[in-house]
Amino acid sequence: MFAFFFLFLFFTVGRYLVFSQTPKNADVIIVLSGGYNRVETASDLFKKDYASFVVLSNVNGFAGSLGDMLTTALSLEIPSDVILSENDAKSTYENAKLTLPILKDNNFSSAIVVSSDFHMRRVKFNFDRVYKNSGIEITYIGVESGYNSKSWWSNKYSRETTFDEYVKLAGNILGYNGPDAKKVLYQIKNWFR
Secondary structure (H helix, E strand, O other): OHHHHHHHHHHHHHHHHOOOOOOOOOOEEEEEOOOOOHHHHHHHHHHOOOOOEEEEEOOOOEOOOOOEHHHHHHHOOOOHHHEEEEOOOOOHHHHHHHHHHHHHHOOOOEEEEEEEHHHHHHHHHHHHHHHOOOOOEEEEEEEOOOOOOOOHHHOHHHHHHHHHHHHHHHHHHOOOOHHHHHHHHHHHHHHOO
């Protein structure tokens, strides 16, 4: 029985991380920095009229080959007058914490949150926690990242991503957020080297 349970966990841990919903109309699209195709996906959703505004969380953060998030958004023809930004988030928790006042200040009642597919379970955990009782409805859209959720053990990128996401998720659950959580992650990773 224990072996079956272990095998079940082994084969499903990658799939658990990936979370995405069907897009639906919202007031704003929140894009988290740090990965390829996030701003591109937000641009596509914006151009399909899923939302009228875009919030770039950590606006100067990495967005891919086109540059930072703002440069990428503008190059993808998202008009500057619909872009709202914050530039202080250094973690997923801070993405949620620092975008909430922006949404409240603009009287938004719904949002689409865009990030990488493997990141979405942790995004959902943090946004659900921070946005609880805000009255803001959230839809989560995961972006294809090259992460292999079905065979997460089959390549180095997917193995490391799985390990990192579970350590960060555990840290968030235990109350470690932002730079503190990243320090703990690096300490744990050093134990296994």
